[in-house]
Amino acid sequence: DAGVIQSPRHEVTEMGQEVTLRCKPISGHNSLFWYRQTMMRGLELLIYFNNNVPIDDSGMPEDRFSAKMPNASFSTLKIQPSEPRDSAVYFCASSLNRAQPQHFGDGTRLSIL
Amino acid sequence: DQQVKQNSPSLSVQEGRISILNCDYTNSMFDYFLWYKKYPAEGPTFLISISSIKDKNEDGRFTVFLNKSAKHLSLHIVPSQPGDSAVYFCAASMYGGSQGNLIFGKGTKLSVKP
Numbered sequence: 001d002a003g004v005i006q007s008p009r010h011e012v013t014e015m016g017q018e019v020t021l022r023c024k025p026i027s028g029h030n031s032l033f034w035y036r037q038t039m040m041r042g043l044e045l046l047i048y049f050n051n052n053v054p055i056d057d058s059g060m061p062e063d064r065f066s067a068k069m070p071n072a073s074f075s076t077l078k079i080q081p082s083e084p085r086d087s088a089v090y091f092c093a094s095s096l097n098r099a100q101p102q103h104f105g106d107g108t109r110l111s112i113l
Numbered sequence: 114d115q116q117v118k119q120n121s122p123s124l125s126v127q128e129g130r131i132s133i134l135n136c137d138y139t140n141s142m143f144d145y146f147l148w149y150k151k152y153p154a155e156g157p158t159f160l161i162s163i164s165s166i167k168d169k170n171e172d173g174r175f176t177v178f179l180n181k182s183a184k185h186l187s188l189h190i191v192p193s194q195p196g197d198s199a200v201y202f203c204a205a206s207m208y209g210g211s212q213g214n215l216i217f218g219k220g221t222k223l224s225v226k227p
Contacts (some may be wrong), residue, residue, distance in 0.1 A: 004156070033215075042219040043157075043202065056214060091156050101147060102215070104156030 002026070004090050004105035012111045018080040021108045024073055025094030033102060034067055034077050035091040043091070049075065050098060082112045116140045117205050119218035123145040128227050132190040136203030136218055139184065143216075148177060148188050151200045151220070160201075161188070193225045 005024040013019060025032050034049040047057040049069045057067070064083070069075040079086055089109050093102040118137045126132045131202040133186055136146075149157035163170040163177045163186070170177050176189045203218040 043217040045215060048214075052227070101162065103158035104149075104158070106154065106156050 004092055004103055006090075006105035006108050008108060010096045010099060010109045010111075012113065013082060014113050015083055016081045017112075018078065019077075019082045019110060019112075021047075021077040021090050021110070023075045023077070023092030025075070025092070026103055027073065029094035029096055029103070030072075031095045031098050031100075031102075032075050033093040033095075034071060034075070035093065035104075037089045037091060037107070038084050046077070078111065086110065087112050115218075116143075117203055117216045117218040119201075119203055119219050119221045122219075123222040123224070125224045125226065126193045128195055128225055129192045131199065132188075132193045132223055132225065133153045134188040134190075134201050134203075134221050134223065136186045136188075137184060138186075140205070140207065140216075142207040145206045146173075146177070146179060146186050146209065147204045147206075147215070149202040149204060149217075150197075151202060157202055190223075193223075195225050195227050198223055205223050 004026055031050050034046040035043050036046055037043045044059055046059045047067045048076055052069045065079055067077045069094045089107045091104050091107045093104040095102045116139050147162040148160040150160050151157040161172050161175050161177050163179050168179050174190055179186045200220040200222045202220045204215045206215050
């Protein structure tokens with residue numbers, strides 16, 4: 001079975017550019033989560049969706065960050081404009097429902113120069 | 114202000130011996146706890162969980178113990194194997210098992226030496 005698929009695996013771009021990270025959750029999973037991992041703060045939840053609806057976006061750092069889930073099989077996390085402090089590994093995870101363990105993708109390593 | 118703390122950044126254990134990874138939490142509202150394992154360049158993988166109504170949960174070589182009064186949980190791996198070498202994350206939630214708001218510790222890197 002395919003797991004959570006994230007693209008790209010690596011992204012290097014200059015500050016000020018728009019960055020779009022993509023995620024395909026496991027088929028049939030109703031909950032989708034976006035996390036950011038940094039050395040300083042560890043793994044932090046940015047936003048999560050249930051049945052394609054954003055439930056909690058309190059972890060989104062600022063208005064430069066936005067996330068969408070247009071359908072059950074696709075989600076995007078967008079940063080516009082990007083800044084060097086956004087450099088991190090971004091993980092997407094999905095679960096059957098909010099009570100089930102989350103399955104993580106392999107992450108996108110983002111470097112903003 | 115870390116609500117979930119893993120105070121040991123690293124742990125080294127000999128193959129065949131017991132590995133004990135510790136986790137402390139500050140929020141008494143947490144009622145569900147999980148351990149995830151992470152290999153380099155991969156995402157975390159769910160390992161084992163425990164509800165606050167229990168004090169122990171076992172799955173093969175892995176056992177999680179919960180001490181609510183001390184706000185402490187631990188993961189025991191017996192016997193440890195070289196393939197267990199990874200970063201282990203403790204996580205907690207406070208919504209009766211709903212994991213929409215998982216709070217993660219910063220992880221402990223376990224090295225199991227042959």
